[in-house]
Amino acid sequence: MELYFLGTNAGIPSLQRNVTSVALRMLEERRATWLFDCGEATQHQILRSPLKLSKLEKIFITHLHGDHLFGLPGLLSSRASQGGESPLTLYGPKGLKQYIEVSLGLSESRINYELIIKEHQGGLLFEDDKFRVESALLEHRIDSYGYRITELDKPGKLDDEELTRRGVRPGPAYGKLKNGESIETPTGMIHPHEVLGAPKKGRVITILGDTRPCRAAIELGKEADILVHEATFMHELASTAYDYHHSTAVQAAEIAAEAHAHKLVLTHFSSRYKDEVQLEPLILEARAIFPNTILAKEHEMVPIDRECDL
Template sequence: MDIFFLGTGAGVPAKLRNVTSIALKLLEERGSIWLFDVGEATQHQILHTSIKPRRIEKIFITHLHGDHIYGLPGLLASRSFQGGESEVTVYGPKGMKEYIAVSLSVSQTYLKYPLKIVEIETGIIFEDDQFTVEAQLLEHGIPSYGYRIVEKDKPGTLLAEKLVEAGVQPGPIFRKIKEGESVTLEDGRVIIPQDFLGPDQKGRIVTILGDTRYCENAISLALGADLLIHEATFSKGEETLAFDYFHSTTHQAAEVARLSGSKQLCLTHISSRYDRQAWHQLVAEAQEIFMNTDIAEDFKEINIPSK
């Protein structure tokens, strides 16, 4: 599981930072990629990476401000010409269906793959046997959501030597035990999976927030997160300005990380008023409250190792 930043700026594209888009690479887990926001020129950013648009499975939009969605119609259209045939699901606030429908209709764009659009409300918006995704409203000028991605716990390592000692030979029984299925042997003994598996492998948690003021729902979404991605449009001391513009400061992002018990914080949505030299200061400000803080840059990748 890896996070890859395709765009990390605020408001408008800048030379050092494109507007927002984040890829959650789940290539080992499910052979796919999930995108969070698709700002203008996201597909151009992708051209400089190893990301394959045909592997994009889900797209989660935090809110409908242009710097988070203007790249979406182009990306959806181009995917048809880049070998994309599998279904894509787009999740986003009310208005998402109309925006995509009008964009594709007016441009007479035909997609060669199924497209599903889900206009979300708060709560669990996706769940399968691997992951759940929860959405909660944040505080912004328009409805803006944060997403909590939770990987479900996986069975522990198969204790193969212990099974062999119990007289079980490698083969189909090993697989059934690994999948948590009890097995009755020919001699009548019942092999219970819990006796031959190591501790469950705990799932990872990633929290990706849209634009927001400091708020309680941000803390709730980030509880125990292995990685919290939080906007920091402004530096410390600019709390009034951040409040007026429905954004957060470095200190506020760090406070969310601290109160939520997150393990790592990455600041993003950085205003172009801060040049490259100032980025170190933004990190230092957050570290005054939460030490394990980093700052996103376009094309930066963060690995989230298995536990």
């Protein structure tokens, strides 16, 4: 899994950065991509990326401010012409369904794939045998949500030597043991715990919408392998950040530290910071509190490593 940032600016695009969108690429895990927010021109950014709209499976919208969803109608309309025929599910706050239906309806846009829109107020949004997605309300001018994506633990490695000793060859029996089933052999029963190593811990990714520092951000980011948090301003503008219901780089680092996250990625930068030179003070402020912090950069992949892999 890796994150690919398509937009890192706050409010409006600039010549250097587009507005908010980040993709979670899970090609090995489920041959799919999930998108978090879809600011204006996100589909243009995708055209300049290794991402494919045909692989897009889910879109999660944090809140209904324009810099986080104005790119949705165009992207949804273009998806089919770029090979996207499989169902696509949108998750977001109340009002998302109306926005999509009105914008696509008035423009007479035709969607020839199944589009499912699920409005929510937080809680458990999705779960299958590989992933679970939970959400909680943050603190912003309008309802803004954070998302916690949990990769479920995987079975441990089979002890090939022990299985050979017991006369079990690779095949269906291996699959049953991996799935937690006991098997019967001529020499007796073999139970999974006898031949399986420790489970491989799944990764946790937390992606937050716009927010002031709040308890929900800490809970969503608890022990996350990677936490994506807005850092709209330097800390010298903390009062401005508070007035506009945003966070500073220092506040994002404090959230990551209290949550015991493993890596912090800062994004959603004010357009007053034109380039990496002007953004450098933000990263220095954050690293003074939480050293394992990086700045999100557009069109750069951020691998999601397990803590044990670091």
